[in-house]
Each structure stands twice: as C-alpha cells, then as structure tokens.
Amino acid sequence: MAQLIRHPIILFFVAFVVMSFAAWIGSTALRARVHLDEDTRDDFKIVQSATLTLLALVIGFSLSMAVGRYDQRKNYEEEEANAIGTEFVRADLLPASAAAAIRADLTRYLELRIDYYQTRDLQRVEQIDAATADLQNKLWAAATGGATAQPNPVTALAVAGMNDVINTQGYTQAAWWNRIPVAAWILMIVVGIFSNLLVGYGVKNAAAKNRFLLIMPLTVSLSFMLIADIDSPRNGIIRVVPQNLISTMQSLPKQ
Numbered sequence: 001m002a003q004l005i006r007h008p009i010i011l012f013f014v015a016f017v018v019m020s021f022a023a024w025i026g027s028t029a030l031r032a033r034v035h036l037d038e039d040t041r042d043d044f045k046i047v048q049s050a051t052l053t054l055l056a057l058v059i060g061f062s063l064s065m066a067v068g069r070y071d072q073r074k075n076y077e078e079e080e081a082n083a084i085g086t087e088f089v090r091a092d093l094l095p096a097s098a099a100a101a102i103r104a105d106l107t108r109y110l111e112l113r114i115d116y117y118q119t120r121d122l123q124r125v126e127q128i129d130a131a132t133a134d135l136q137n138k139l140w141a142a143a144t145g146g147a148t149a150q151p152n153p154v155t156a157l158a159v160a161g162m163n164d165v166i167n168t169q170g171y172t173q174a175a176w177w178n179r180i181p182v183a184a185w186i187l188m189i190v191v192g193i194f195s196n197l198l199v200g201y202g203v204k205n206a207a208a209k210n211r212f213l214l215i216m217p218l219t220v221s222l223s224f225m226l227i228a229d230i231d232s233p234r235n236g237i238i239r240v241v242p243q244n245l246i247s248t249m250q251s252l253p254k255q
Contacts (some may be wrong), residue, residue: 005185005228008236012225015189018216022193026200027213048198055195058188059223065180066231071231073240076172081244082221083168084110087161088252092156102139102158106165109135110249113169117242120234136166176233188227192220247248
C-alpha cells in the first residue's frame, strides 16, 4: 500500500479496476441474490446517501491534508532559500579565510538543495542526503571556527545564521516525510468500494447502467489520484518547484 500511494498513475488504474469491479458485483451478483423491492428502496436510498456522503467527507478531508502538506513544503523551500542567502551575506562578519570557505561550500550546498527538489531518483536522493550532511558539518565547523577566532556578538550572528541553514533543511526533510497515513488511505478505499457497490446495486435502468458503472469508479479513482499526486513530493505531477532556491543561486556573485 505504501508503495502504491507513492505512484499516483498506478494508483489510478488499480483503484479504477477495484471500484469498477465493486460496482459490477453490486449490479450483477448482489442484485441477483438480494432483491430490492419498493418497500425497502427508501431505506436503501438513505444508506446509499449516507455512504456517499461519508466518501465525500473522507476524500475532502484527505485532500485538505494533502494540500496542507504541499503548502508546508513550499513554505520551507522559501525559508531554506532565505536562510542560505542570509548566511551568504553574514559570512562577511567572519575572518576572510572562513568567509571564503563558507561561501564556496554554501554554493555547493545550494546546488545540492536544488537537486534534492528536482530529482526523482531515490538512489540519487540518498547520495544528496549524504553529501548534504557532510557539507553541513563543514559549514558548521567553518562558522564556529571563525567565530572562535574572533569571539564577539557580530560573529555570533554568522553562527546563528548557519544554525538556521541547518535547521531549515531539517524542517524540509520532516515536511517531505509527513504524508497522509496509510490507515487513512485504507479507509478511503474501503468506503469507495462500498459506495460503488451500493451504486451498482441501486441502478435499475439497464440503459443507464453502463454509464453509472463507469462514472462513479472513474470519479473516485481520479480523486484518489489527485490526492496521491499532491501528497507525493517526488513522484507526482504537482511538485514543489525550488524557484526561491534557484533565484538565490542566480543572485549569488560568481566565484
């Protein structure tokens, strides 16, 4: 399940097949075994409406969760760019040798952060994470070393700025790990199956059956795909573009 929801297109086709099968079961096997007479149709409509309403609520809440996480990832990308740009300027507060080393490493660090947002290769992500950790250690050592050489409130600003650079990367990583729980996906899929089952069971008109048995599974599957796409930071179509990091890179003076 965890791998399935990371690939929205595959999730769409799997969900469409499952939902279509549920609707077909409701319109054929279930309807043949359990006859729906006029006396029980009103009760059935109440149950059907309640189930469809629950499905709409679950999809709506899940979409809201996904959008909230997407906005969070965008905000942290902006914070990362601001922290890196600020520290690049604050490097002037340190001794010349430390400042030069920090600027060179920050440029490389910024390239890694842009690559982190743009790559889809998980193996490349592991390489970026390892290189980022190494650069963070080097940057922190350079900042603290320069501040120790000239201990005063001014050089402390450079150390505080470097702390912000490292912290914002951690916040970004946490936001990318923060996904819709698998339990919520299971609930959505289960409610979707029962909803399509009831829709298929409730269709009386044979001429309209094919249309209803296609529209409902297609709508539910598209909703699942949209939620998974927004919630997937790396594999979806709707992704956070590191425009602030790229703008910061373009604004840095050429070394």
